[in-house]
Amino acid sequence: MKAIFKDFEIKGIKIKNRIVMPPMVNFGWSDENGFVNEKHVRHYEERAKANVGTIIVEATAVKKEGRGFVPQLGIWNDSQIEGMKKITNACHEFGSVMLLQLHHGGFYTPETVSERAVGPSIDTKISRSYSLTVEEIKKITNDFINGAVRAKKADFDGVELHGAHLYLLNLFASASINQRTDEYGGSVASRLKFAGDIIKGIKNKVGNDFIICYRMGANAPTLDDGIQIAKELEKLGVDILNVSHGGVNRLIPKVPENFEYNWIVYSGTQIKKHLKIPVIVVNEIKTPERASFLIENNLTDFVAIGRDLLTDPQWADKAYRNEEVNQCLGCKPRCKRYEGAELCPKNKNVNSH
């Protein structure tokens, strides 16, 4: 059990344990302007207070026209810094390392947000799909960089670039989706030029003591592609890699029968074997025992606990005390919190809001 409570240092920043709260949107809490409110502050503070080592604040739009939904949190304007700062200040009080997930919805930007569903190239299955021009890509590159600068001003310790779940950066990285023939398509290095320019720009603007985490889709479309992408991201200077999936209907790697976790965790453990930088694995890890096994056996550096940290804000403290955690029910077809952050059937018992 104690393996998850070993500390870790990265860029001179001490992380007190290996437990990560992955980004999870609180649907319905923000507004048209993408502002943080008191509920967000209390939500993250509650988990920080109960000893989550690293908190990655939910997908936050770097561009108003790139929102994945309304009302999504935003970091496209200086006026959004103050609210974000309330989250970091509240959580730093309890020693959590704070990252902000920077997001552009790409094809998954709804019509209510933008006429165009933008990506690297047109997808004939998506009627609003639009292939970005080089000039437009450069503008969005700057939107990400400016988002990171604002995150730094809001006292975040770093950012996570959302390059998974078929959002914009994932679309560019994916060999099966990106059909460009210019410098943003083709080889792995070219497909990651967009991400690479963002990473370079962030490093130039915010200095070296700022963590750049990247959430990648492991199946892009195959795990072998994922491994190549991960190696390239390491070369580009990413500090931590958070391995998730590349969206629905992608190719799913076969998991050995004796591996007691799902294919997303398996993908993360396989990708780790090819890297020197630390890796976060995620998806249905659920209990402290399962989390600890992954760390003890050096299958990962960090474990992200998503829905189970929503149903049990005390997850980390309970793990420390060897107490049972209040597990997520795993609602099907998907988590009720996608319809509204208050709709978790376990919410009433464990959250004060």
Ligand SMILES: Cc1cc2nc3c(=O)[nH]c(=O)nc-3n(C[C@H](O)[C@H](O)[C@H](O)COP(=O)(O)O)c2cc1C
């Ligand atoms: C309500 C909800 C919102 C989510 N929002 C995000 C998000 O903002 N960014 C992201 O990369 N993943 C998001 N995810 C995915 C989680 O970060 C995590 O990968 C997923 O829940 C699997 O981990 P778990 O099985 O421990 O919950 C979300 C998941 C849920 C349930």
